[in-house]
Amino acid sequence: MKILVAVKRVIDFNVKVRVKADRSGVETANVKMSMNPFDEIAVEEAVRLKEKGVAAEVIAVSMGPQSCQETIRTALALGADRGIHVNTDIELQPLAVAKLLASIIKREQPSLAILGKQAIDDDCNQTGQMLAGLLGWAQGTFISKLAIEGAEAEITREVDGGLEVLRLNLPAVLTTDLRLNEPRYATLPNIMKAKKKPIETLSPADLGVDASPRLSTLKVDEPPKRQGGKMVQSTAELVEKLRSEAKVI
Amino acid sequence: MGVLVLGEHDNNSLKPATLNTVTAACAISPDVTLLIAGSGCRAAAEAAAKIVGIARVLLADAAHLAHGLPENLAAVIAKLAPGFSHVLAPATTFGKNVTPRAAALLDTAQVSDVIAIESPDTFVRPIYAGNARATVKSAEAIKFLTVRATAFAAAAAVGGQAPIEVVGDTVDLGLTRFMRQELSKSERPELTAARIVISGGRGMQSGENFKLIEQLADKLGAAVGASRAAVDAGFVPNDYQVGQTGKIVAPDLYVAVGISGAIQHLAGMKDSKVIVAINKDGEAPIFQIADYGLVGDLFKALPEFIAELDKPR
Numbered sequence: 086m087k088i089l090v091a092v093k094r095v096i097d098f099n100v101k102v103r104v105k106a107d108r109s110g111v112e113t114a115n116v117k118m119s120m121n122p123f124d125e126i127a128v129e130e131a132v133r134l135k136e137k138g139v140a141a142e143v144i145a146v147s148m149g150p151q152s153c154q155e156t157i158r159t160a161l162a163l164g165a166d167r168g169i170h171v172n173t174d175i176e177l178q179p180l181a182v183a184k185l186l187a188s189i190i191k192r193e194q195p196s197l198a199i200l201g202k203q204a205i206d207d208d209c210n211q212t213g214q215m216l217a218g219l220l221g222w223a224q225g226t227f228i229s230k231l232a233i234e235g236a237e238a239e240i241t242r243e244v245d246g247g248l249e250v251l252r253l254n255l256p257a258v259l260t261t262d263l264r265l266n267e268p269r270y271a272t273l274p275n276i277m278k279a280k281k282k283p284i285e286t287l288s289p290a291d292l293g294v295d296a297s298p299r300l301s302t303l304k305v306d307e308p309p310k311r312q313g314g315k316m317v318q319s320t321a322e323l324v325e326k327l328r329s330e331a332k333v334i
Numbered sequence: 335m336g337v338l339v340l341g342e343h344d345n346n347s348l349k350p351a352t353l354n355t356v357t358a359a360c361a362i363s364p365d366v367t368l369l370i371a372g373s374g375c376r377a378a379a380e381a382a383a384k385i386v387g388i389a390r391v392l393l394a395d396a397a398h399l400a401h402g403l404p405e406n407l408a409a410v411i412a413k414l415a416p417g418f419s420h421v422l423a424p425a426t427t428f429g430k431n432v433t434p435r436a437a438a439l440l441d442t443a444q445v446s447d448v449i450a451i452e453s454p455d456t457f458v459r460p461i462y463a464g465n466a467r468a469t470v471k472s473a474e475a476i477k478f479l480t481v482r483a484t485a486f487a488a489a490a491a492v493g494g495q496a497p498i499e500v501v502g503d504t505v506d507l508g509l510t511r512f513m514r515q516e517l518s519k520s521e522r523p524e525l526t527a528a529r530i531v532i533s534g535g536r537g538m539q540s541g542e543n544f545k546l547i548e549q550l551a552d553k554l555g556a557a558v559g560a561s562r563a564a565v566d567a568g569f570v571p572n573d574y575q576v577g578q579t580g581k582i583v584a585p586d587l588y589v590a591v592g593i594s595g596a597i598q599h600l601a602g603m604k605d606s607k608v609i610v611a612i613n614k615d616g617e618a619p620i621f622q623i624a625d626y627g628l629v630g631d632l633f634k635a636l637p638e639f640i641a642e643l644d645k646p647r
């Protein structure tokens with residue numbers, strides 16, 4: 086089977102993001118960019134299925150400006166076979182990404198599409214669910230375990246109350262949670278090999294999708310700051326303060 | 335045109351986040367309809383009918399709507415939604431799973447994790463782990479939102495008496511089969527609704543040591559939470575995780591023990607009223623946002639904390 090993974094280029098999770106002075110967005114100039122951590126987990130899972138002989142081919146798709154090719158190269162270095170870059174400078178929102186992915190999926194006919202549960206920049210947690218809806222496929226979101234058994238996938242999902250086990254008909258859309266696996270690091274030889282793997286470039290128009298944004302961002306500002314930093318010297322002082330000053334216990 | 339709220343429930347009673355979502359809905363329109371979909375869920379619909387501010391309850395009761403399977407449930411919502419200006423759901427794992435799928439079926443964008451309603455078409459939501467807030471305007475004919483429960487007060491659970499209407503002919507798409515669930519059992523209050531939360535991090539060193547956290551929690555009637563590192567290490571189950579990609583909590587008191595204070599953790603708890611940090615590293619970032627910081631070894635501080643609470647006043 087073929088597996089398609091979606092990999093988004095985002096500001097690295099270690100960067101302390103700053104809001105721009107004109108409140109139009111956050112500062113992205115000279116900021117370290119990386120693959121969305123949940124998407125690294127998606128790539129890892131797909132590559133493991135290939136290594137087990139369950140999958141024959143892993144295709145990594147990224148959408149956005151030219152620089153997304155670096156993110157695709159990272160996926161190729163981790164073991165994906167080829168890449169597809171949907172090249173556009175317009176702001177892509179989850180519904181547009183889902184439509185573009187749906188269009189690619191109609192061409193490629195994979196049995197599984199694996200996405201991250203959430204992009205750590207927009208924190209939307211929508212795209213996988215939307216994609217499954219557009220395709221009319223089964224969806225397994227926030228998964229921490231996956232087993233392919235014939236024409237079905239058995240998944241374990243992380244939900245608010247604990248865990249849930251479902252069986253999905255294939256083809257299906259899956260979204261990864263943190264504990265699905267621990268992604269590997271790319272080795273130097275694999276980074277070299279990745280340079281020779283093919284990346285196809287397409288535009289939203291090639292895919293027949295109007296990707297224009299549906300939501301407009303009026304402003305981006307900073308949340309109110311907390312006044313922290315007060316210290317206590319002992320647990321006795323702590324309990325006394327919680328009782329008589331904060332009055333929370 | 336009114337607002338449709340997707341109610342979260344366990345067939346018998348409503349999940350607390352439903353009440354917060356109703357409050358958000360009432361800020362948009364006085365005409366709020368609550369959908370209870372499930373299997374054998376009339377009791378939940380009856381509970382929903384009592385919520386103050388609800389004009390009507392829709393009850394979709396069918397075997398294939400059990401366990402909130404998103405394929406079948408999204409189809410029900412997509413069919414009902416055109417009669418409404420907005421569709422709201424709690425931003426819980428349940429709401430997050432279903433609502434985007436329903437929105438996509440109607441070729442509609444969704445605004446996730448709304449923390450403020452500026453007007454019926456303009457909403458505020460956190461981005462970048464809460465390091466920034468975006469004010470977003472939606473021009474969609476039907477506005478799909480998920481609502482962050484901690485940002486809205488709970489609607490009164492009793493006092494109303496809305497009529498219950500049955501929604502028939504829902505379909506089973508047959509795409510998914512529910513096998514089983516492993517729910518964490520606890521006598522303690524639910525993490526997202528608790529007045530006090532005690533959370534442990536990697537500094538706890540083992541699941542066994544979490545007993546100290548539990549003892550303190552039981553003294554204070556608190557819920558127990560954790561950092562991602564503590565969950566990844568297997569000290570506690572996944573549903574304890576507080577943070578950007580876990581649960582969002584905003585209790586009156588949050589006690590972080592052996593947690594360094596990574597932004598991904600802060601994203602889940604920094605709206606708590608009072609924050610206490612106990613950490614042996616005086617430089618830990620958690621102290622920058624803590625109202626009361628105690629530098630020290632948690633294995634000494636926690637037993638002392640518990641003993642202090644036992645002392646006669």
Ligand SMILES: Cc1cc2nc3c(=O)[nH]c(=O)nc-3n(C[C@H](O)[C@H](O)[C@H](O)COP(=O)(O)OP(=O)(O)OC[C@H]3O[C@@H](n4cnc5c(N)ncnc54)[C@H](O)[C@@H]3O)c2cc1C
Nearest residue numbers: 535536537561562563577578579580592593594599614632
């Ligand atoms: C995509 C992504 C999503 C994430 N989502 C989340 C999330 O939702 N929630 C979350 O929490 N994290 C999340 N993280 C992880 C986050 O970045 C941090 O790695 C994590 O919060 C660290 O957990 P910790 O503070 O317990 O561990 P550490 O950072 O290792 O801190 C342990 C602390 O314990 C203290 N300590 C050790 N021993 C003692 C002792 N005896 N007494 C007192 N103090 C002691 C140390 O001084 C240290 O400060 C996410 C990361 C990524 C990349």
Ligand SMILES: Nc1ncnc2c1ncn2[C@@H]1O[C@H](COP(=O)(O)O)[C@@H](O)[C@H]1O
Nearest residue numbers: 091092148200201203204209210211212
């Ligand atoms: N521009 C993009 N390119 C590739 N994949 C994306 C893009 N945007 C979102 N995704 C995928 O959708 C997931 C969820 O994103 P979101 O719904 O925005 O939180 C991500 O983890 C990616 O797998």
